[in-house]
Amino acid sequence: MKLAAKEAGRYFSKPDPGKTGLLIYGADAMRVALKRQEVIAALIGPQGEEEMRLARMSAADLRKDPALLNDAVKAQSFFPGPRVAFVEDATDAASKPILAALEDWREGDAQIIVTAGSLNARSALRKAFEGHPNAYAVGIYDDPPSREEIEAELAKAELTQVDPEAMTDIVALSRALDPGDFRQTIEKLSLYKRGDSAPLSANEVAALAPASTEAALDDVLNIVAEARHAEIGPVMRKLEAQGMQPVGLCIGATRHFRTLHAAASDPKGPAAGIARARPPVYGPRRDRMQRQAQSWGVSRLEQALGLLIDTDLALRSTQKAPQMAVMERTLIRLAMLGRR
Numbered sequence: 001m002k003l004a005a006k007e008a009g010r011y012f013s014k015p016d017p018g019k020t021g022l023l024i025y026g027a028d029a030m031r032v033a034l035k036r037q038e039v040i041a042a043l044i045g046p047q048g049e050e051e052m053r054l055a056r057m058s059a060a061d062l063r064k065d066p067a068l069l070n071d072a073v074k075a076q077s078f079f080p081g082p083r084v085a086f087v088e089d090a091t092d093a094a095s096k097p098i099l100a101a102l103e104d105w106r107e108g109d110a111q112i113i114v115t116a117g118s119l120n121a122r123s124a125l126r127k128a129f130e131g132h133p134n135a136y137a138v139g140i141y142d143d144p145p146s147r148e149e150i151e152a153e154l155a156k157a158e159l160t161q162v163d164p165e166a167m168t169d170i171v172a173l174s175r176a177l178d179p180g181d182f183r184q185t186i187e188k189l190s191l192y193k194r195g196d197s198a199p200l201s202a203n204e205v206a207a208l209a210p211a212s213t214e215a216a217l218d219d220v221l222n223i224v225a226e227a228r229h230a231e232i233g234p235v236m237r238k239l240e241a242q243g244m245q246p247v248g249l250c251i252g253a254t255r256h257f258r259t260l261h262a263a264a265s266d267p268k269g270p271a272a273g274i275a276r277a278r279p280p281v282y283g284p285r286r287d288r289m290q291r292q293a294q295s296w297g298v299s300r301l302e303q304a305l306g307l308l309i310d311t312d313l314a315l316r317s318t319q320k321a322p323q324m325a326v327m328e329r330t331l332i333r334l335a336m337l338g339r340r
Helices: 005-013 029-044 059-064 068-074 092-104 124-131 147-156 164-176 179-193 202-208 215-225 229-241 246-265 270-275 284-315 323-339
Strands: 021-025 054-058 084-090 111-116 135-139
Touching: 005 029, 005 135, 005 147, 021 029, 021 124, 029 084, 029 111, 029 179, 054 059, 054 068, 059 068, 059 084, 059 092, 068 084, 068 092, 084 092, 092 111, 092 124, 111 124, 124 135, 147 164, 147 179, 164 179, 164 202, 179 202, 202 284, 215 229, 215 246, 215 284, 215 323, 229 323, 246 270, 246 284, 246 323, 270 284, 284 323
Parallel strands: 021 111, 021 135, 054 084, 084 111
Antiparallel strands: none
8 A cells, every 4th residue: 555645654653563565766765764663663573673573684685585575574582572674775676576475475474575676557566565465665855844844853852942033943944854864853942952841942043053064154154144343363264274265155156145045035024935945944043034134135245246246247257356355355345245
């Protein structure tokens, strides 16, 4: 049977131990692995692997020994409880022994969990699991987690009290981070709040979110956007010492001012525009950029973008002026423009 995406999230957290098997497939190996870990842990519990109720094998192992899966499905553990026979990285080349194990499965046998990469609708594995009356097939796609899935992750991490602003930032993080990093961030938040009954705040989310690799770049862009021109020189020396290239700095500045322009141009106001920004802007940085967009206005932001485009062309031309000096002059001119 084919399991719909809305039902899949609930099923992964509370799978049916009486099912024959489950196929989880998708292009993103990390997303597939996280769902597989969740469903196996829910089936056999935290002690299942230690109690030898989990048999793990790769598709390559199965091709070498086609009886391996069926033997694992029928084998009995010394310990009571549900058992799982797990096949990793399966392809249609390994479908024959998997299909044979599905057909030979009887009540009381180990549940068959199979993970695979992308499988088209003609795949033998997909057809077998989707057509089986007591097995499921689930496709995992690159869509960000739903609000329901995020709330379920927070509940598992015992984060039941979350400020609305903090929830907004967590949703933004779920779209900006890959699934593994997002789960680690939730774990960090859970550890940080252990023993603290106060609701999780937006400032705490921002403090524990993965640090931006462009933190120094953000510093100089905020200085420019807030018209603090006297501070530009020292920060530019720091960026230059860190190896920042003028063209990269120009690209980052253009991206920042385009985000401000989109926010300032939004018919519902800068707050709505910043909320729609991609990649998402969260935490105190969101409020800061909202204030910048309000302060600059659409007209001056268009002038700023024109200046940055001219600078980008100059940096990519054959002119002999020192490129970092050209970029620094542009940033000073932008900061002066912001003071008008």
